[in-house]
Amino acid sequence: MQKAKNRREVEGERGVCILCGKETSGAPARQDFEIRTARRLRQALKLPERHTISCKGCFQECARRGEAFGKKRKSYLAYAALFFLLLIFGSAGLGGFTPWLILPGALGAAIISLLPYASYFPSFGK
Numbered sequence: 001m002q003k004a005k006n007r008r009e010v011e012g013e014r015g016v017c018i019l020c021g022k023e024t025s026g027a028p029a030r031q032d033f034e035i036r037t038a039r040r041l042r043q044a045l046k047l048p049e050r051h052t053i054s055c056k057g058c059f060q061e062c063a064r065r066g067e068a069f070g071k072k073r074k075s076y077l078a079y080a081a082l083f084f085l086l087l088i089f090g091s092a093g094l095g096g097f098t099p100w101l102i103l104p105g106a107l108g109a110a111i112i113s114l115l116p117y118a119s120y121f122p123s124f125g126k
């Protein structure tokens, strides 16, 4: 097992480069929640399994974009939390708080935290 793992690290994984679409071998995307979900979806739809990788030529750009997305996602999570807190505490401060505000507040926060996924890019860092 250990040997196979080492070989994979040297040669990379076969798959489709997320940037140029070439079928080759390269660095696999980190198996985050999004990648696992996409993989399960493909299995459910009976699509052939496809590994998301970054080929050698695209690796720097892929690493950069993956990092940019990670930062974007973090700041949008902060915006979502801020929106929720402002809505709840803002209305409480104005004396207009009702528990019913939690629902649109949570919905709005969920929408805000999903916004960065319009430009989703997997992470290639460790």
Ligand SMILES: [Zn+2]
Binding pocket: 017, 018, 019, 020, 021, 022, 054, 055, 056, 057, 058
């Ligand atoms: Zn490529």
